[in-house]
Amino acid sequence: MKNQPDVALVTPQLTVGIFYNNAKTQISGRAIGILPEEANQMFNMESYVVEGNVNNLKNNINGILLGSGVAAKMNVREGDNISITSSVGMTKVMKVIGVFQTNNSVVDKTTAYVNISFAQQLMKKNSSYITDINVNIKDYNKAKAYAPELAQLTNYKAEDWESANETYMAATRMRAIIIRFVSISILLVAGFGIYNILNMTVMQKINDIAILKAIGFNGRDVIRIFVSQALIIGLIGIVFGVLFASIMVAVLQNYYVGGDIGYFPIYFKLSNFLKGIFFGFAVTFLAGFIPARKAANIDPVSIFRK
Numbered sequence: 001m002k003n004q005p006d007v008a009l010v011t012p013q014l015t016v017g018i019f020y021n022n023a024k025t026q027i028s029g030r031a032i033g034i035l036p037e038e039a040n041q042m043f044n045m046e047s048y049v050v051e052g053n054v055n056n057l058k059n060n061i062n063g064i065l066l067g068s069g070v071a072a073k074m075n076v077r078e079g080d081n082i083s084i085t086s087s088v089g090m091t092k093v094m095k096v097i098g099v100f101q102t103n104n105s106v107v108d109k110t111t112a113y114v115n116i117s118f119a120q121q122l123m124k125k126n127s128s129y130i131t132d133i134n135v136n137i138k139d140y141n142k143a144k145a146y147a148p149e150l151a152q153l154t155n156y157k158a159e160d161w162e163s164a165n166e167t168y169m170a171a172t173r174m175r176a177i178i179i180r181f182v183s184i185s186i187l188l189v190a191g192f193g194i195y196n197i198l199n200m201t202v203m204q205k206i207n208d209i210a211i212l213k214a215i216g217f218n219g220r221d222v223i224r225i226f227v228s229q230a231l232i233i234g235l236i237g238i239v240f241g242v243l244f245a246s247i248m249v250a251v252l253q254n255y256y257v258g259g260d261i262g263y264f265p266i267y268f269k270l271s272n273f274l275k276g277i278f279f280g281f282a283v284t285f286l287a288g289f290i291p292a293r294k295a296a297n298i299d300p301v302s303i304f305r306k
Contacts, residue, residue: 001135001153006146009136011038014119014129017087018112022074029070029110031084033119033130042136045100045113052078052098054113061115063097069109071099084112086122183276187283190237194230194287202226202295209295210303219296226295230288231281238280242273 001010014033019026036058040046045054050068057063064082066074076082076096085091094114101108114122120129133156137146143160151158162169202209209222252264 001133001150004150004153006137006139006142007135008138009038009042009134011035011042011134012116012130013039013132013134014116014123015131016119016122018122019085020070020074020112021083021085021091026085027070027073029112031064031086031112031114031119031122033114033116033122035116036113039113039134042134048100048102049098050101052096054098054100056097057113057115060095060097061118062092062094063115064094065098065100065113066096067108067111068099068101069105070112071096073109084122088122088124090122090124092118092122183279187279190280191283191287194233194284195290197233198226198230198288198291199294201229202291206295206298206303209298210300213298214300214304222296222298223289223292226292227285227288230284230292233288234281234284237284238277241276241280245273245276 001007012035016031016033017028018031019028034057036054040054045065049065051071052065054065057065064084066076066082071077074082078096078098080096082094082096083091084094100113116130117127120127123129133154135150135158137143140161144162147158147160147163212222213219246268249266249268252266255264257264
């Protein structure tokens, strides 16, 4: 798999069902055996470590990297010892080399990382025994299309990240659709507001428009006047909208929601601002162009007769 042109990283993994021994009680969980350097390169594990260092796992065969929830339940910290029992009855005393926090309560309250060789000892297996192979391809968007190729190559089931997180992806797509429809609705409402303003302006200024056309203004000049007015209104709205949106994003980024989410999951994304500006100008242009065409087609003679 490492020799495939689209593959960036490959690392093995061994998942072991374990019990964390806490006095007379046992807490069920799982230990994931990894190659620390490869796993850190693939998953950027060091960004989740809140105590200790993930590299300490490489230097300590009996080391264990605990989830923050497990560490809290066991009342242990970096440097303490902890006893675990595997699903096949193997009991070992481990040294806590660090604590990680992913803000996913299920993971943090059950999971620990150990060296893959030590996980094989816990399962009483030899050095060739693993349960999973994690593959990182160069373009993650191609994972779904590339999974069948890896399955054919290895004769094992290959599951892409989209299929593994199908429920989450469906919820994400649903939220994106709702946000788009809400945004389009807001823009349409704003566009109709501008249209109504300019349409009333045309009706009120119909005599002035007739005079302008009588002294030499043509239809394009009239259209330019009203479209310019619409775009100025749109520009003012866009400036205040961008400022307000920036302030709201900055405020929400520092709002702690709690639970697995932590801080409110929002961030600055320039492409979203640019899309909003583009559609804002497009809507205001159309809202100004429609009444402007009506004004351009006014016959000054018929207006003077009235």
